Amino acid sequence: MSNETKDLNNYHFTSSYDHYNNISSQSIMNLVYLSGPSSYNANMISSQIGSDLQSSPRGACGLGFELSPSSTGFFNTSIDQENDFNNAYSYNTSHKSHEVVGGGGAIVESETKVSASPSSSEHHHGEDSGKSLMKREADDGGKDIDQRSQKVVKTKKKEEKKQREPRVSFMTKTDVDHLEDGYRWRKYGQKAVKNSPYPRSYYRCTTQKCNVKKRVERSYQDPTVVITTYESQHNHPIPTSRRTAMFSGPAACSYNSSSLSPVSDFIINTPRTVSHDDLFRAPYASMNVNANYQQQQSQEFHHESDFELLKEMFPSVFLKQEP
């Protein structure tokens, strides 16, 4: 077991988890994990998290989303691997109970966890795999050059290994495998996951010079939970065509999620992966974090700065609570 896994296990038994008791059967669970350098761009996080939460068909907005005061934790420990998420969820599910919240009697479960830290156990291949790197080197020159370049590549890789791409992961309770987030993705691979009947899919942003990747897999412990992991940062806005299709709000919504009304955005715009059935089944409730909740949360965090960081990362969530 890696050190990170240990960390994860530890942090799942912190006091914040005492509140993971408000859970429902047909609901949403968004576990957000951040990992990577501490300099991780908060804008990127908020835009990605915001858009993901807001556009997830059965996710934050799809079913109606209301943050339960007892369902959000903030963590500042090292986690990254998807297995860790499974571990996390196994802990959560073992402490489940149901709660009815939100308008219209919608049963909502929402959990948001945040961790921002350098990850140390992930492989990092930079912009390309070792295979393609070596292939290109071989194409450019002979064997000598190839061998030399391989050494250079190895050296570079060691350096790269120290600086890993930041990652953001979600656990979302949804029927839909590939959640819409406004960006355009091309699937470039699928692999069977060990000990899981569900494969992991690999997507890459189709925008030129954008190296953002995302992995999508279902939790084997709870098939209704989809784990989405984003890697790196988009260096471009959400594609216009997609944005107008996905969001009817301001053009800058993806980079200024505070201007979004997550509920209305979802209601007005239907992600293509959402069936009409899903829409009709989905009750709408507003994302609502009240002031008391904020106060409670700030007390709950170990450090005030942690809460501030969370607010910075999730402006779309915390802004809603202001009048």
Add this chain to the structure above:
DNA sequence: CGGTTTTGACCTGCGC
């Protein structure tokens, strides 16, 4: 016809 998905092969890193 262009873009996307599928899928088997391949490469890399890690643990034993």
Add this chain to the structure above:
DNA sequence: GCGCAGGTCAAAACCG
């Protein structure tokens, strides 16, 4: 060194 698992490539198939 070997086997395994994760990650990626790229040709073929598919689709609008």
